[in-house]
Amino acid sequence: MTLHLSALRPAATPDDGILEGPRLLRRLPETIEERPYELFTLRPLGRVIGAEITGVDLADPLSPRMRAELNRALLEWKVLFFRDQAITSAQQRAFAAHWGELEVNPFIPQGEAAEVTRFERGAGMPGMENIWHTDVTFRPEPALGSVLRLITVPPLGGDTMWADMAAAYDNLPAEVRRRIEGLRAVHDYIPGFARFTDPELLLRHQEQFPPVEHPVVRRHPETGRRTLFVNQAFTTHITGLDRAESDRLLRYLFTQAHTPEYQVRFQWRPNSVAFWDNRATQHYAVNDYHPHARIAERVAIAGDRPY
Numbered sequence: 018m019t020l021h022l023s024a025l026r027p028a029a030t031p032d033d034g035i036l037e038g039p040r041l042l043r044r045l046p047e048t049i050e051e052r053p054y055e056l057f058t059l060r061p062l063g064r065v066i067g068a069e070i071t072g073v074d075l076a077d078p079l080s081p082r083m084r085a086e087l088n089r090a091l092l093e094w095k096v097l098f099f100r101d102q103a104i105t106s107a108q109q110r111a112f113a114a115h116w117g118e119l120e121v122n123p124f125i126p127q128g129e130a131a132e133v134t135r136f137e138r139g140a141g142m143p144g145m146e147n148i149w150h151t152d153v154t155f156r157p158e159p160a161l162g163s164v165l166r167l168i169t170v171p172p173l174g175g176d177t178m179w180a181d182m183a184a185a186y187d188n189l190p191a192e193v194r195r196r197i198e199g200l201r202a203v204h205d206y207i208p209g210f211a212r213f214t215d216p217e218l219l220l221r222h223q224e225q226f227p228p229v230e231h232p233v234v235r236r237h238p239e240t241g242r243r244t245l246f247v248n249q250a251f252t253t254h255i256t257g258l259d260r261a262e263s264d265r266l267l268r269y270l271f272t273q274a275h276t277p278e279y280q281v282r283f284q285w286r287p288n289s290v291a292f293w294d295n296r297a298t299q300h301y302a303v304n305d306y307h308p309h310a311r312i313a314e315r316v317a318i319a320g321d322r323p324y
Contacts, residue, residue: 034269034272035272035273035275035276036190040184040188040276040278041184041187041188042064042065042184042278043065043183043184043187044064044065044066044093044094044181044184045093046240046241046242048240048241049092049093049240051093054086054089054090055086056072056073056082056083056086057070057071057072057073057083057086057087058070058071058072059090059094061094062098062281062283063280063281064278065095065181065184065278065279066094066095066096066179066180066181066184066279066280066281066298067094067095067096067098067179067281067283068090068094068096068097068098069097069098069099069100070087070090070097070098070099071100073087073099074102075099075102075104075108075109075112075290076102076103076104076105076108078111079112079115084115088116091162091292091293091294092237092239092240092294095179095181095293095294095297095298096179096281096283096291096292096293096294096298096300097291097292097293098283098289098290098291098292099289099290099291099292100286100288100289101288101289102166102288102289102290103288104166104288104290106128106129106130106133106314107129107130109133109164109166109290109314109316110130110132110133110316112164112292113162113163113164113292113316113317113318114318116161116162116318117161117318117319117320118318118319119132119316119317119318119319120132120153120160120317120318120319122134122153122317123218123222123225124206124210124218124219124222128314132316132317133314133315133316134314134315134316134317135312135313135314136311136312136313136314136315137310137312138306138307138310138311138312139307139308139309139310139311139312140307140308140310143304143307143308144175144302144304144306144307144311145212145304146301146302146304147301147302147303147304148249148250148301149180149248149249149250149271149274149275149299149300149301150209150248150249150250150251150299150300150301151182151246151248151250151251151295151298151299151300152295152317153206153251153295153317154204154231154246154248154251154252155204155205155206155209155226155228155229155251156226156229157229157322158319158320158321158322159231159295159296159320159323160295160317160318160319160320161294161295161296161318161319161320161321162292162293162294162295162296162317162318162320163292163293163295163315163316163317163318164290164291164292164315164316164318165177165290165291165292165293165313165314165315166288166289166290166291166313166314167285167287167289167311167312167313168312168313168314169310169311169312170285170286170287170289170311171306171309171310171311172306172309173305173306173309174303174305174306174309175285175302175303175305175306175309175311176282176283176284176285176303176305177282177283177285177291177300177301177302177303178280178281178282178283178300178301178303179280179281179283179293179298179299179300179301180273180274180275180276180279180280180298180299180300180301181279181280181297181298182244182245182246182273182274182279182297182298182299183237183242183243183244183245183297184278184279185245185273185274185276185279186234186242186243186244186245187243188273188276188279189245189273193269194234196266197233197234197266197270198234199232200232200233200234200255200256200257200258201230201231201232201233201255201256201257202230202231202232202233202246202247202252202253202254202255202256202267203228203229203230203252203253203254203255203256204228204229204230204231204251204252204253205228205229205251205253206219206222206226206251207219208250208251208253209250209251228253230256231246231323232246232323232324233245233246233247233255233270234246235296235323235324236324237296237297238296238321238324240297242297244296244297245270245273246323247267247270247271248271248274248299249271252267252271254267255267274299274301295317295320296320296323
């Protein structure tokens with residue numbers, strides 16, 4: 018039997034998609050030395066991203082030492098999960114405020130305070146967040162992170178997934194990393210919200226949120242890691258490229274978040290809370306629970322300008 022080598026795919030970057038084979042799964046920057054946590058127990062849920070924390074009550078104010086250790090865990094694991102946290106909306110906001118000023122999102126219904134966004138899904142309103150995205154990259158200074166708690170958990174489904182975009186960058190082929198070095202991309206809120214938002218509301222905020230440019234690869238301000246920073250919800254095109262070339266390159270870069278080796282998947286239970294680093298991740302809310310109810314509230318922490 019003759020092997021027809023002409024039928025084999027060449028070992029080069031595919032136009033759209035991801036090559037199979039070994040991946041570099043580096044969780045920590047080379048400058049960070051791993052050391053144990055002293056104030057709580059941490060259980061990894063993924064190889065490079067995601068860990069469950071026990072021994073912390075989010076209803077209590079954080080001491081400076083606890084805040085520092087949780088921040089180290091956030092930088093090292095990108096998303097932290099807490100179970101059995103029967104906290105109020107006010108306590109959720111107080112916890113998030115340890116990391117900075119809280120944002121207001123005018124496009125999503127509010128909870129009991131302006132800083133709380135409420136995602137109320139059910140028979141009449143299916144989930145619309147089932148797209149890989151980084152929150153509010155249409156802002157000049159996108160969110161540092163978010164704290165999400167589920168109020169109503171569906172009987173089955175409704176998980177959320179996160180992807181480590183530093184791992185995604187690490188595994189880009191060398192020719193792609195060279196190609197995107199120094200490139201900038203435009204981010205706009207309209208594509209992300211047009212599918213389910215009143216057009217008059219979108220129009221009302223155009224002056225407040227004009228399209229902005231961010232680097233295609235940003236450096237994390239605390240860890241220094243290079244992170245792929247484009248997402249399908251809000252990134253519209255790459256500056257300086259014609260539309261066809263921009264669309265092709267963005268399709269390829271968007272696809273990187275789909276790689277399971279870079280992901281963690283969290284199954285919600287009542288009184289579960291997730292806290293993620295929005296500068297290092299993308300996330301995806303799995304819409305497999307309709308017509309059952311899924312109600313969540315999120316608090317986002319103001320961030321810095323990507324560079």
